[in-house]
Amino acid sequence: MKDKIFRDILPNVSKPARYTGSEVNIICKDWDKCRTKMAFAFPDVYEVGMSHVGSKILYGLVNEKSDHLLERVYAPWPDMEKEMRSHEIPLFTLESFKAVNEFDVVGFTLQYELAITNVLNMLDMSDIPLWSKDRNEQYPLIIAGGPVVFNPEPYADFFDVFIVGDGEEVLLEFLDCCWENRHLKRQEQLLKLALLEGVYVPSLYSVYYNENGTFNKMIPLYESVPDTIKKRVVADLDDAYFPDKPVLPYMSIVHDRAVLEVMRGCQRGCRFCHAGVVYRPVRERSIKTLKKQASEQLASTGYDEIGLTSLSTLDYSGVDSLVKDLVKEYREQGTGVSLPSLRVDAFSIELANEVQKVRKTTLTLAPEAGTQRMRDIINKNVTEEQLLAAVKAAFQSGWLSIKLYFMDGLPGETEEDLEGILELLKKIRTMGDENARKKVEIRASIASFVPKAHTPFQWHAQNTIEELEEKRRVLSRNRMKRIKMSFHDSRTSYLEGVFSRGDRRLSSSIYLAWQKGSKFDGWSEYFNFSRWMEAFRESDIKPDFYTSRLRPYDEVLPWEFIDTGVSKAYLQDENEKAATGITTGDCRWDGCTGCGICPAFAIDLDIKEEFGG
Amino acid sequence: MRLRAEYRVESNLKFLGNLDMMNLMTRALRRAAIPFALSEGFNPHVKLSMGTVLPVGVWGKKEYFDLELIQEMHPGDFIEKMNRVLPLGMEIQQCIKLDDKQDALMKIINAASYTFVLKPSDYDYSALPDRLMSQDKLLVKSRGKQKGIDKDLRPGIFKITVNYYEQSVMIGIWVNVGEPINVRYDELLDLLKDQGVKHEEVLDIFRSENFMRAGNVFYSPFEKVR
Numbered sequence: 113m114k115d116k117i118f119r120d121i122l123p124n125v126s127k128p129a130r131y132t133g134s135e136v137n138i139i140c141k142d143w144d145k146c147r148t149k150m151a152f153a154f155p156d157v158y159e160v161g162m163s164h165v166g167s168k169i170l171y172g173l174v175n176e177k178s179d180h181l182l183e184r185v186y187a188p189w190p191d192m193e194k195e196m197r198s199h200e201i202p203l204f205t206l207e208s209f210k211a212v213n214e215f216d217v218v219g220f221t222l223q224y225e226l227a228i229t230n231v232l233n234m235l236d237m238s239d240i241p242l243w244s245k246d247r248n249e250q251y252p253l254i255i256a257g258g259p260v261v262f263n264p265e266p267y268a269d270f271f272d273v274f275i276v277g278d279g280e281e282v283l284l285e286f287l288d289c290c291w292e293n294r295h296l297k298r299q300e301q302l303l304k305l306a307l308l309e310g311v312y313v314p315s316l317y318s319v320y321y322n323e324n325g326t327f328n329k330m331i332p333l334y335e336s337v338p339d340t341i342k343k344r345v346v347a348d349l350d351d352a353y354f355p356d357k358p359v360l361p362y363m364s365i366v367h368d369r370a371v372l373e374v375m376r377g378c379q380r381g382c383r384f385c386h387a388g389v390v391y392r393p394v395r396e397r398s399i400k401t402l403k404k405q406a407s408e409q410l411a412s413t414g415y416d417e418i419g420l421t422s423l424s425t426l427d428y429s430g431v432d433s434l435v436k437d438l439v440k441e442y443r444e445q446g447t448g449v450s451l452p453s454l455r456v457d458a459f460s461i462e463l464a465n466e467v468q469k470v471r472k473t474t475l476t477l478a479p480e481a482g483t484q485r486m487r488d489i490i491n492k493n494v495t496e497e498q499l500l501a502a503v504k505a506a507f508q509s510g511w512l513s514i515k516l517y518f519m520d521g522l523p524g525e526t527e528e529d530l531e532g533i534l535e536l537l538k539k540i541r542t543m544g545d546e547n548a549r550k551k552v553e554i555r556a557s558i559a560s561f562v563p564k565a566h567t568p569f570q571w572h573a574q575n576t577i578e579e580l581e582e583k584r585r586v587l588s589r590n591r592m593k594r595i596k597m598s599f600h601d602s603r604t605s606y607l608e609g610v611f612s613r614g615d616r617r618l619s620s621s622i623y624l625a626w627q628k629g630s631k632f633d634g635w636s637e638y639f640n641f642s643r644w645m646e647a648f649r650e651s652d653i654k655p656d657f658y659t660s661r662l663r664p665y666d667e668v669l670p671w672e673f674i675d676t677g678v679s680k681a682y683l684q685d686e687n688e689k690a691a692t693g694i695t696t697g698d699c700r701w702d703g704c705t706g707c708g709i710c711p712a713f714a715i716d717l718d719i720k721e722e723f724g725g
Numbered sequence: 726m727r728l729r730a731e732y733r734v735e736s737n738l739k740f741l742g743n744l745d746m747m748n749l750m751t752r753a754l755r756r757a758a759i760p761f762a763l764s765e766g767f768n769p770h771v772k773l774s775m776g777t778v779l780p781v782g783v784w785g786k787k788e789y790f791d792l793e794l795i796q797e798m799h800p801g802d803f804i805e806k807m808n809r810v811l812p813l814g815m816e817i818q819q820c821i822k823l824d825d826k827q828d829a830l831m832k833i834i835n836a837a838s839y840t841f842v843l844k845p846s847d848y849d850y851s852a853l854p855d856r857l858m859s860q861d862k863l864l865v866k867s868r869g870k871q872k873g874i875d876k877d878l879r880p881g882i883f884k885i886t887v888n889y890y891e892q893s894v895m896i897g898i899w900v901n902v903g904e905p906i907n908v909r910y911d912e913l914l915d916l917l918k919d920q921g922v923k924h925e926e927v928l929d930i931f932r933s934e935n936f937m938r939a940g941n942v943f944y945s946p947f948e949k950v951r
Contacts, residue, residue: 118736123782128740136752136812360752362738362745414752414810445755446769 113201114209121199125192129363130158133206136360137412139175140207146181148287148294150174150217151205151252155230156634158186162359163367165421166221166258166279172355173280180287183207183215184359187230188237190632196237203237212238217290218252220271222260225611226604226633228267231256232626235270242623244272244315249298253290261312262343262390263565263671266614266622268314272298273305275312276674277343278376280353282310306337310344312674313337319616319670325657327615327670342675343390345713349376349397350720356408360415369417369450370409372402374431378423379700379717381707382480383491383690384522386564386612387423390676392709394700396720399430399437406438410447418442419450426455426463427700430721435463443469453478453517454502456494461505468510475506478517482532488693489524491686496536503540507548514540514554520583521561521575521605523690530586533558537595554595558587560605564612565671566678568686574609574659577602603641607633609659615670618658620651677712727823728792728803729830729946735814736929739784747775749815750790756810759803760796776830776935776946777837777902780910785932789830789946791823821947830946835903836883836938839910841896841917842929850894853920854885865915869907878916881906883938893928899943902935 122128143149152170154161161167167184174182183205188196196203202211212218218240220231232242235254241247244254256267257275264274275282285308293304306313316337320328332339346352354373361368377394378387397405406418418438425431438449449467453476454460464475479499481487487494503514518533537554544552560580563572575583580602588597611618624647632638648655663669665684672680682705689696699705699717710716734746741749751771754761763769772793779785800820807817843850857863860879867876881901888895896917900908910930918924936943 122740128781129742129745132737132740134737134813362741362749364744364748411756414755416751416755446763446771447755 113204113211116199117201117204117209121192121195121201124195126189127158127363129361130186130189131192131206132362133209135206135362137357138207138359139171141175141181143181143208143210146179147291148180148217149215150180150182150219150287151185151212151215152182153185153212153218153220153231153234155187155220155222155227155234156224156632157189159361159363159365161186162361162365164221164223165371165373168355168358168371169280169353170283171359172357173353174283174287176355177353178284178287180284180291183210185212185234187234187632190638193233193237202239203234213240213252215252216294217287218254219275220254220256221258222256222267223258224634225260225266225608227260228270228611228622229626229630229633231267232270232623233631242626243269245269247272247298249296249301253301259387259390262386262674262676263612263614264312264314264674265319265616265670266611266618268616269619270622271314272302273311273313274341275310275344276341277310278346278352279344281344281346282308286311303334303336309342312341314616321615321617327668329668330670330673340673340675342712343677345715346376346395347713347715348718349373349395350401354405356405357412358409360413367419368415369419370406370413370415371419371421372405372409373397373422374402374420374425374428374434375422378427380424380427380493380698381491381686381696381705383489383568383686384519384561384564386567389566389678389707389709391423392677392707393713393715393717394427395715395718396428396430398720399434402430402434403437403441406442410442416445416447417450418447419452421452424455425451426460429719432463433721435466439466439469452476456499456502458498458501458505461502461509464506465509474513474515475511476515476517477502479536480517480519481522481529482518482534482536483529485693486522486525486529486532488695489690490519490522491690491695493695493698496539499536500539500543503543504547507544507552510549512544512548512550512552514544514552516540516554516556518556518558519561520558520587521580523561523569523572525583527586530583533587534592537592541592541595551594556595556597557600558584558597559600560602562605562609562612565669566674566676566683568683568690570613570669570683571663571665571667571687573662574606576656576660577606580605601636601639604633604636604639606655606659607641607644610655611658613669613671614658618653621647621653621655624650675712677707677709679706679708682707726794726797727825727827728794728798728800729821729823729827730790730792730803730807730817731819731945731947732788732790732815732817734779734785734788736784736931737814738812739779739782742781743775743778746779747773749812750775753807753810753812754792757806759792759806760794760798762793762795774829774831777834779932783839783910783930783932787818787934787945788932789834789935791830819947833937833949834935834946835901836899836936836943837902838897838899838933838936839913840931840933841898841914841927842931843894843896843922844926844928845889845892845894846923846926848921848926850887850889850896853896854887857882857885857916857920863916865912865919868909868911868915876906876912878906878908878912881908883941897933899936901938
C-alpha cells in the first residue's frame with residue numbers, strides 16, 4: 113500500500129509530507145510482538161495534530177513503556193481524501209501504513225466540539241461503522257478522550273468508550289484490560305472496561321428526558337456499572353511520563369518547537385473557563401525536571417526553540433529562574449525560549465524581555481473584557497492600571513505591536529462594556545505612541561462567549577447570532593487607525609454552544625451534517641452553517657433549546673455524571689457572585705476557595721518552587 | 726571555516742519542500758552538535774546555504790550545501806557525526822573544506838541532470854535523443870514563473886542519453902538551471918509525454934547530478950575546488 117501511495121497519490125496532493133511518516137524519532141514497533149494495537153487518531157490535519165502535547169505524551173508512553181503499540185493517524189486534507197477514496201485506499205497510520213480498521217483500538221482526541229464531523233469521516237474512510245451499536249468485536253474499539261469529553265453526551269452514540277481526565281494516568285491500564293479481555297464478546301469487553309476509573313461506556317446507560325425536553329436522569333443498565341465517572345488525575349507531574357524524544361516533523365507545524373509542560377491546571381478561577389475547572393488542581397513540574405527535559409528534547413530533535421506551555425505559564429512558581437536559566441544555557445546556540453499568552457502585569461513584560469534576547473516573539477495579552485465591572489463579573493482579576501503598566505513596559509522595551517484577546521457576549525454585558533473595549537484599545541494605542549520609538553500596531557481578537565459545562569456560567573443563555581452580529585457592528589462601526597479587530601464567526605460559536613451543553617439526542621444531527629458533507633468545521637473555508645441547520649431540522653432538533661435557555665439551578669444537567677471534583681454549590685455560588693460583581697481570590701495566593709476538587713481526589717495544589725517574581 | 730557537503734536524498738524524503746529540507750538539515754546540525762556559525766540579528770539562523778532546490782516529488786543522488794563553522798573541523802569527522810543523526814533516506818557522501826574565496830553554490834550551479842526511469846515497452850526509446858536534439862524548438866507549457874506560456878526548452882537541453890536495463894529504461898537529460906533558461910523536471914516530463922511516453926510507464930524520477938558547466942564540460946561542485 114505504501115508504494116502505491118507514494119507513486120500514485122502523493123504527487124497529486126498538497127503538502128504530501130503530511131502523509132509520508134518516517135520522521136525522526138518515529139517509533140515503529142514489531143506488530144506481531146505487540147499486545148494491544150491502538151491507532152491514535154487526531155481529527156484534524158497533520159500540522160495541527162502534531163502540535164498537540166497530549167498526543168506526544170501518549171505516543172511515547174505506550175510505545176516506550178509498554179508492550180502495546182500506538183501509531184498515528186491524522187485527518188487527510190480533502191484533496192488527499194478524494195485521492196484515497198478514488199484509489200480505494202483506506203485510512204492508514206503513518207508508522208506501519210496499515211489500515212486503521214486492523215487495529216484493536218482507535219482512540220480519538222477531542223480538543224474541539226466541531227471536530228466530531230472529522231471523526232465520523234475518518235471512521236468512514238476506515239470502513240468502520242459510525243454508530244457504536246453497529247460494531248461488534250470484529251471492529252476496533254472506538255474511544256475518545258480530551259477536554260471535550262467532559263460532556264461526552266452529544267457524541268455518545270458514536271463511541272464505545274470515553275476516557276475522562278489525564279490520559280497518561282489511565283491509558284496503559286486501559287490497554288492492559290483490552291488485552292486481557294480480547295477474546296470476549298464486545299458487550300463483555302465493555303463491561304470489564306467500565307470497571308476502570310475514568311472510563312465511561314455510554315451504551316451501558318439508559319437516558320430519560322422530561323416532557324419539556326430537559327434531561328431527567330441516566331441509569332446504568334448493570335449493577336457493576338458506576339453512576340458517576342470520576343476524572344483521572346495525575347498527582348505528581350514530576351513522576352508522570354513526558355517524552356524526551358518527540359517525533360520531529362519534516363514539514364512546518366503549528367507549534368514547531370520543543371515543549372515543556374511547566375504545569376497542568378490553573379488556579380485563577382475565571383468563571384467562563386472550562387479548562388480552569390476540568391484540569392484543576394494546579395500541579396507543577398520542578399525546575400530540575402524541566403531543565404532535564406529541555407536538554408533531552410533539544411538533543412533528540414535539534415529544535416531551536418523551547419516553548420513553555422500550560423494554561424497560565426506566568427503563574428508557574430519557577431518561571432522566573434527557569435526562563436533565565438534556559439536563556440543563559442542555550443543562547444549561544446541561538447536557541448530561544450517562547451512564552452504563550454502572557455499574564456497582564458509588568459513582571460510578565462520583564463520576562464518577555466528576557467526571552468527576546470534570543471528570538472523576537474509576539475506579545476499577547478488577554479484582558480478578556482473592556483471594563484472593570486465586566487472583568488469582575490468574569491473574575492478576571494486584572495485592573496486597567498495593571499494592563500496599562502504592562503503595555504507601557506512593553507512599548508518602552510521596544511515592542512511595536514501587541515495582540516489582545518477579548519470576549520463579547522458575556523453574561524450581563526451592556527453597551528458600556530463594548531465601548532470599554534474600544535476605549536481600552538485607544539488607551540493602549542496612546543500609551544504606545546507616547547512610549548514606543550515608532551507608531552504601534554494593536555491587534556484585537558474578539559471571541560464570542562460560549563457557556564461551557566462544569567463552569568460557573570453553565571446555566572447562562574448564550575447570545576444569539578443576531579445579538580453577536582449587532583455587537584460586532586457596534587465594535588467595528590468606526591475604523592480606528594492602527595487598531596485591527598478580528599472576530600470569531602458567530603455561527604461557529606453558536607454551534608460550539610449547542611454541543612458544549614448538548615445531550616445524546618444531538619447524535620442524529622451530527623450524523624446528518626456529516627452525511628451532507630460537513631467536515632473540517634473548524635476551518636472557515638469548509639464550514640457550512642446552512643448544512644448544519646438543515647441537519648437539525650431533519651432530525652427534529654431545535655438547537656436554540658441548548659443555547660438560548662437560562663437553565664434553572666434545579667435542572668439536572670446531562671454532564672453532571674462526569675465528576676470533575678468541583679462542587680455544584682461552588683459553581684452556583686460563583687455564578688451568584690458574578691451577578692453582583694464580587695470577585696473570588698486565586699487559591700495559589702489567597703487560600704482555598706472551596707471548589708471541592710482537591711478533597712475529592714485527596715490531592716493538593718502542587719507548587720514546586722519558591723516563587724521568585 | 727567553510728565546508729561543502731554532497732548528500733543523497735532518497736525516495737522516502739522526496740516530498741519535502743525546500744524549507745522542510747533546510748529545517749531537516751539545521752536540526753540535524755544541532756543534534757550532531759556541529760560548531761556551526763550563526764547570523765547576527767533578531768532571528769539568528771545557521772549559516773547554511775543549500776544548492777539549487779530539489780523539486781518536490783524528485784529524489785536526489787548528489788545534492789549540495791555549504792556550511793560556515795566557527796571552529797576547525799575535519800570533513801571526515803563532519804560526515805561521521807552527521808550521518809549518525811540524519812534520518813533514514815539522507816546521507817552525507819562527501820565533504821571538503823572550502824576557502825573563503827570560493828563562490829556560493831547558488832552562484833556556481835548552472836546545470837543539472839534528471840533521470841527518468843521508464844517501464845520497458847514497445848516504444849523505441851533509442852531514437853528519442855536524436856529526434857529531440859535535432860529539433861529547432863521544443864515547446865511545452867511553462868510550469869515555472871510564467872505558468873502556461875509557451876516555453877522553448879531546446880536551448881536549455883545539452884544532452885540526452887538512453888540506457889536499457891533488464892527491468893527498466895533510463896533516460897538521462899542534461900539541462901540548464903537558472904539563467905537564461907531554467908528547465909524544470911516537470912516540463913521535461915511533459916516533453917516526454919508529448920513524445921508519446923505514457924504516464925503509467927514512468928516508474929521513477931530523480932536528479933542524478935548538479936553541475937558547474939563550462940562549455941561542454943560538466944564539473945561537479947567539488948571538482949573546481951580541488
